[in-house]
Amino acid sequence: MSIDQRRRVRVDRHQFLEYTTQCPFCNTSVGPRFVTREHLDVPPDPPYAATVKCPKCTEIFEVMFTDAQP
Numbered sequence: 001m002s003i004d005q006r007r008r009v010r011v012d013r014h015q016f017l018e019y020t021t022q023c024p025f026c027n028t029s030v031g032p033r034f035v036t037r038e039h040l041d042v043p044p045d046p047p048y049a050a051t052v053k054c055p056k057c058t059e060i061f062e063v064m065f066t067d068a069q070p
């Protein structure tokens with residue numbers, strides 16, 4: 001898997017909110033606390049993606065919420 005692919009992970013938003021998502025680089029559990037930016041789609045939809053900075057390895061990656069994808 002390329003580094004670019006690892007920088008974009010698809011997760012269930014509810015799992016993300018419960019910190020069951022793992023950093024693709026070091027497997028540290030990440031959640032909303034480590035979001036640096038939410039990507040808002042057309043209102044009133046919830047955010048469909050977020051930028052996350054891992055608290056351990058400090059890698060930055062995109063989390064795409066599968067339940068918000070068409």
Ligand SMILES: [Zn+2]
Pocket residue numbers: 023024025026027028054055056057058059
């Ligand atoms: Zn990490």
